[in-house]
Amino acid sequence: MVGEILSGLGAFKSMLDAAKSLKDMNDTAIRNAAVIDLSQKIIDAQQEQMALMEQMRTLEGEMARLRTWDTEKQRYELKSLGEGVFGYGVKADAQGNDPPHSICPDCYHGGAKSILQQVTRHPGMCYVLLCQKCGWEAYTVGGWHPEHGGKSGSRRRS
Ligand SMILES: [Zn+2]
Numbered sequence: 001m002v003g004e005i006l007s008g009l010g011a012f013k014s015m016l017d018a019a020k021s022l023k024d025m026n027d028t029a030i031r032n033a034a035v036i037d038l039s040q041k042i043i044d045a046q047q048e049q050m051a052l053m054e055q056m057r058t059l060e061g062e063m064a065r066l067r068t069w070d071t072e073k074q075r076y077e078l079k080s081l082g083e084g085v086f087g088y089g090v091k092a093d094a095q096g097n098d099p100p101h102s103i104c105p106d107c108y109h110g111g112a113k114s115i116l117q118q119v120t121r122h123p124g125m126c127y128v129l130l131c132q133k134c135g136w137e138a139y140t141v142g143g144w145h146p147e148h149g150g151k152s153g154s155r156r157r158s
Pocket of ligand 1: 131132
């Protein structure tokens with residue numbers, strides 16, 4: 001992004017030089033061609049500036065999201081969810097009005113919050129914790145069966 005900004009500054013210097021040289025041009029055809037060239041350079045520079053501003057807005061949004069996540073993740077701690085399964089559970093003193101819940105460990109480490117949902121799979125009446133966002137899943141009661149889909153022992157749906 002810094003390279004793009006420096007390149008943009010170089011383009012403005014070039015346009016300024018071209019604008020200064022217009023007053024010394026006596027030939028109308030050459031001057032008109034220079035004006036058209038300069039106009040195109042200005043349009044290109046404006047488009048580059050708009051693209052950079054869009055990138056900046058995107059980065060600002062990402063920074064705000066990460067700042068929010070830094071605060072939000074303090075509400076959670078690594079907890080056993082049963083049968084050797086670990087996830088992040090809401091701390092008792094940070095629960096507020098929320099019911100007890102756990103969030104996906106993969107999404108947590110990826111900088112996002114996704115509440116784990118329990119689903120029941122048949123055959124076997126198996127209880128599975130599932131992340132709707134990334135597909136992480138863990139059996140807390142029962143075990144994988146081919147009719148459940150995915151792969152045996154996988155922590156992710158495939
Ligand atoms: Zn997830």
